[in-house]
Amino acid sequence: MTANEPIRVDIVGAPAACGTEVKDRWREVSGWIVDQLRRRYGRAVLVGYHDLLDADCPPLPPDVQLPLVLVSGRVLSSGGKLNMPAISRAVEALGATRSVPPATPPAGAG
Secondary structure (H helix, E strand, O other), rough: OOOOOOOOEEEOOOOOOEEEEEEEEEHHHHHHHHHHHHHHHHHHEEEEEEEEEOOOOOOOOOOOOEEEEEOOOOOEEEEOOOOHHHHHHHHHHOOOOOOOOOOOOOOOOO
């Protein structure tokens, strides 16, 4: 990654069948995280959500669990809750700077 390239954040999840319903909670929470990262870091961060079965889903390392968070291609978290503060720390450690203060996360966004 060069100084002008954005830091890539990929979140990989999958919908879950719950009785007769399909819930896509990871996509919902990821949408909030995507919005926050774009708002906070602007063009310094390129972020997206991928369904596990999407054609554009990044290659998965062995033995990972969903949801998976990759920052610049490296596993930040595997399984558990999506953690906005951990994602922010990871992108800031790679040189991104905040342009806007953090917002309050929705329930379940850890």
